[in-house]
Amino acid sequence: MIINNVKLVLENxxxxxxxxxxxxxxRAFAESQSRLPEAMDGEGGWLLPGxxxxxxxxxxxxxxxxxxxxxxxxxx
Numbered sequence: 001m002i003i004n005n006v007k008l009v010l011e012n013x014x015x016x017x018x019x020x021x022x023x024x025x026x027r028a029f030a031e032s033q034s035r036l037p038e039a040m041d042g043e044g045g046w047l048l049p050g051x052x053x054x055x056x057x058x059x060x061x062x063x064x065x066x067x068x069x070x071x072x073x074x075x076x
Contacts, residue, residue: 001021001040002019002021002034002038002040003018003021003039003042004033004034004039004041005033005042005043005044006018006042006045006046006047007045007046009046009047009048009049015029016031017029017032018030018032018034018039019042019049020034029049
């Protein structure tokens, strides 16, 4: 999967470009846009690679405040 038009938050900078994900892992990022027709438009959104690896998800899931969203579904 390739996602174009995103802001990638890296260790020391924010890069506007594209990200390639394969088998659930980030394979590459670039400060350019892919011309492949299957590339998705990230609509200028923010991507924070590695963020979920930093958060202990067990504390989120067991929180009394954790509950199913009642809002509209996330648009893809």
